[in-house]
Amino acid sequence: xxxxxxxxxxxxxxxxxxxxVGGTEYETSLQLLEDVKVDDYVLVHxxxxxQKLDEEEALETLRLFNELEESNSQDVSDNK
Amino acid sequence: xxxxxxxxxKDLVKKLVQKIEDIADRNVSLMEVCGGHTxxxxxxxxxxxxxxxxxxxxxxxxxxCVTSKRFIDQAVAYSRSDDVIITTFGDLxxxxxSSSSLEKEISKGNDVRIVYSVLDALDIARNNPxxxxxxxxxxxxxxxxxxxxxxxNAAAENIKNFFVLSSHKIMPPAMGALIDEGVRIDGxxxxxxxxxxxxxxxxxxxxxxxxVGCVISGFxxxxxxxxxxxxxKQIKEKRFSVEIQYSRVVKPEGNTIALKTMEEVFTLRxxxxxxxxxxxxxxxxIAEKYKLFDAEKMIPVDVEETIEEKGCICxxxxxxxxxxxxxxxxxxxxxSTNPVGACMVSHEGACNAYFRFSFEG
Numbered sequence: 001x002x003x004x005x006x007x008x009x010x011x012x013x014x015x016x017x018x019x020x021v022g023g024t025e026y027e028t029s030l031q032l033l034e035d036v037k038v039d040d041y042v043l044v045h046x047x048x049x050x051q052k053l054d055e056e057e058a059l060e061t062l063r064l065f066n067e068l069e070e071s072n073s074q075d076v077s078d079n080k
Numbered sequence: 081x082x083x084x085x086x087x088x089x090k091d092l093v094k095k096l097v098q099k100i101e102d103i104a105d106r107n108v109s110l111m112e113v114c115g116g117h118t119x120x121x122x123x124x125x126x127x128x129x130x131x132x133x134x135x136x137x138x139x140x141x142x143x144x145c146v147t148s149k150r151f152i153d154q155a156v157a158y159s160r161s162d163d164v165i166i167t168t169f170g171d172l173x174x175x176x177x178s179s180s181s182l183e184k185e186i187s188k189g190n191d192v193r194i195v196y197s198v199l200d201a202l203d204i205a206r207n208n209p210x211x212x213x214x215x216x217x218x219x220x221x222x223x224x225x226x227x228x229x230x231x232x233n234a235a236a237e238n239i240k241n242f243f244v245l246s247s248h249k250i251m252p253p254a255m256g257a258l259i260d261e262g263v264r265i266d267g268x269x270x271x272x273x274x275x276x277x278x279x280x281x282x283x284x285x286x287x288x289x290x291x292v293g294c295v296i297s298g299f300x301x302x303x304x305x306x307x308x309x310x311x312x313k314q315i316k317e318k319r320f321s322v323e324i325q326y327s328r329v330v331k332p333e334g335n336t337i338a339l340k341t342m343e344e345v346f347t348l349r350x351x352x353x354x355x356x357x358x359x360x361x362x363x364x365x366i367a368e369k370y371k372l373f374d375a376e377k378m379i380p381v382d383v384e385e386t387i388e389e390k391g392c393i394c395x396x397x398x399x400x401x402x403x404x405x406x407x408x409x410x411x412x413x414x415x416s417t418n419p420v421g422a423c424m425v426s427h428e429g430a431c432n433a434y435f436r437f438s439f440e441g
Contacts (some may be wrong), residue, residue, distance in 0.1 A: 003273075004273045033335065033337065041294070050225070053329060061325070
């Protein structure tokens with residue numbers, strides 16, 4: 001029920017957008033989200049865009065994890 | 081698709097599993113309260129990757145599963161009226177009521193239509209001005225703003241034949257109720273898409289009042305494993321807080337437009353949850369300002385007496401007290417093709433997820 005899928009905004013007409021999800025295009029309401037632009041990635045739930053995907057945050061999550069791994073490796077080698 | 085492959089990366093998964101093994105030094109029970117997480121955890125086989133000390137439990141995160149049988153009975157009663165068209169998400173169609181289901185009513189020729197969005201229900205209302213269109217409002221905070229927007233659109237367009245039967249609920253009161261009841265929970269894997277709307281503040285009283293941490297998680301294997309690791313770290317350091325793992329989507333303040341829309345159209349009320357009974361201020365009724373769109377107020381109907389099924393332990397499963405394999409009906413009498421309880425009907429139900437990925441492969 002709470003499943004929401006990420007898709008890419010292909011075009012915008014007023015408060016409606018065409019969003020491509022895995023190659024299939026859906027008409028999506030923008031009434032619950034502002035400042036949406038073409039090429040943004042948005043999360044779509046029951047016909048509404050509910051949030052934009054934040055690329056910087058996604059990369060940051062992955063970067064932090066890799067960093068954590070490197071620092072752990074460092075700790076291990078420090079202890080040898 | 082973007083941000084999916086990166087979070088299914090096999091090397092990252094291996095590294096995270098190792099980190100979890102390194103930090104797990106005691107028995108802990110972590111609960112997820114989102115049907116999407118239930119499904120993802122079983123689909124990706126996450127429990128098999130974790131050390132024995134880490135027990136994952138499914139909580140009341142499937143809205144179909146916690147919905148009262150009376151709600152289904154009321155929808156069935158509406159569907160038998162000649163001037164009503166029921167519009168609903170597909171999840172509800174097969175849920176058994178006391179003596180029927182919406183699927184059975186369709187087979188009798190009654191007008192029940194599956195919609196993808198409340199906006200589709202509005203289209204049906206526009207195209208059928210001589211019928212009353214009842215939309216079954218079900219779901220947590222992720223879904224509520226859409227229903228609210230549908231009602232606002234109907235009001236703005238003066239659509240007079242569109243109604244909502246609301247069973248919408250909010251998640252945090254159930255999370256507190258579980259701990260109040262004595263269920264052992266050492267950490268919550270908090271729902272990612274509910275939090276997309278609400279932000280992180282709604283869980284604040286869980287660490288403050290109960291000393292139980294919450295990590296708002298995404299739905300890919302790396303997300304879930306990272307959230308498990310973050311919770312184990314909180315437990316080890318005795319530092320309980322609300323953290324956001326799913327930061328590419330969830331902002332601390334949530335979606336303020338959606339929240340405002342939801343608060344304008346709905347008001348809090350006490351509500352009944354399967355397995356729990358009444359939880360104070362956990363449900364959402366339609367506000368007085370929009371009462372013309374409230375099916376309960378505008379379309380009176382006789383509803384049959386509720387009869388609960390026997391032998392089904394759905395209520396205990398929803399509280400994490402038992403797992404699907406503990407039910408004597410599971411996989412024998414109760415299967416995904418012949419479900420007995422709501423937890424087997426819904427794709428987000430724990431029984432359905434366990435059955436699908438452990439029996440069907």
